Amino acid sequence: MDFSFTDEQRALSDKVKAFADDTVARHAALDDRERTFWSGFFAELGRAGLTGLMIAEEHGGSGLGAVEAGIAVEQLARAEATACYPVVNAALIGGIIGRSGTPRQQAEWLPAVAAGDAVVALVLTEPEHGTDAAAIELSAHRDDDGWVLTGTKTSIMLGMHATHGLVFARTSDDGARGVTAFYLPLNRDGIARERLDDLGVRAGGRATLRFAGVRASDDEIVGGVGEGFGGVMRGFDHSRALISVLAVANAQAAIDDALEYARERTSFGQVIGKHQGVAFPLVEHATRLHAARLLAFEALWRADAGLDHRVEANMAKWWACRAGVEAAHQALLTLGHRGWHDDHPASRRVRDAIGQEIADGTENATKLVVARKLLGREYAP
Ligand SMILES: Cc1cc2nc3c(=O)[nH]c(=O)nc-3n(C[C@H](O)[C@H](O)[C@H](O)COP(=O)(O)OP(=O)(O)OC[C@H]3O[C@@H](n4cnc5c(N)ncnc54)[C@H](O)[C@@H]3O)c2cc1C
Structure with missing residues (x-):
């Protein structure tokens, strides 16, 4: 090993x-x-x-x-x-x-x-359908000249910046098998974008995208009609592991700032790192982040080795993102009033950490995947 x-x-x-x-x-x-x-x-x-x-x-x-x-x-x-x-x-x-x-x-x-x-965006979530992505409603109808897309997408990261989107549309009523992926330029006639003002990950320009009779051609379909859903779900295994690494690194940077501060800041005649109440929580969060990082990289390593990595990636996603939020929060508390101020990165890191808990699938969505594997589909939620 x-x-x-x-x-x-x-x-x-x-x-x-x-x-x-x-x-x-x-x-x-x-x-x-x-x-x-x-x-x-x-x-x-x-x-x-x-x-x-x-x-x-x-x-x-x-x-x-x-x-x-x-x-x-x-x-x-x-x-x-x-x-x-x-x-x-x-x-x-x-x-x-x-x-x-x-x-x-x-x-x-x-x-x-x-x-x-x-600059590419994943255009999947809709106002009424997030976790249950197979239920999306944005429709793509075929006519003599190609496809016409109508409906609304929301929560699209990079939505205000992206030049192109992989847009998931309903081409038939057949559940997940009725979803088709189109790769489209987002400056096409009929697409309107609206920025969402968010708690964190603010520069990302998350947006709502409205499609009003947007034309698309057969050549813009990725993977065939009705093949959209499987492709994105396979991709999520890998992107969830990447988001896990992101969550750990964001929080680790916050913990590193807190460790540095604990070596300098004094209270009651000694540096605060000398107080067990300061040092031990930082140790506990550093330990959790270390473990989450190993799990995330194991999932990525398995992906490269051509091994099934669905369980590891989904375990990593919920664990790393939760550990990231808790660690970033503790780091801010260790920094006291300095961490609370906008001039210090600690507050941004807490806000950004929370976004990772929802992006690419919530904690529950990832646990559903793991539960189905561990218990077997017929015994799992
Ligand atoms: C920072 C950020 C970036 C994002 N980027 C993108 C992007 O680029 N492209 C894109 O398409 N979307 C994106 N999203 C949207 C994201 O994928 C969805 O928000 C997410 O999948 C959850 O969907 P929802 O918000 O509609 O919640 P819902 O699906 O409505 O769920 C609401 C709550 O119920 C829980 N829940 C739902 N169903 C179940 C169930 N069966 N069992 C247990 N609990 C359940 C959820 O866990 C959640 O807590 C992003 C979101 C954020 C915050």
């Missing part, structure tokens, strides 16, 4: 850390305040190779694996959790197109995703 990264993986981690420290971290507070990314952010991500990590070399990416995507997300999240979303989306949607797209679609679409020229 070997828990270490390879030399190449360590080099990638160092490279992304340098990019995150030099370029991303200094924008994080302003991004959060202004509720958008600094101008040039997406192009810089593309130039740094972070949106093409898992895209094949022949399509302009690096052809790396899920573990490498995790390594990149880990370093970015320490600087700014929200900055990871374009990387996670490119890995998830690039993966779906890479697996289910035709050679022509891959050649046409993937180079732009890898370069950061196409």
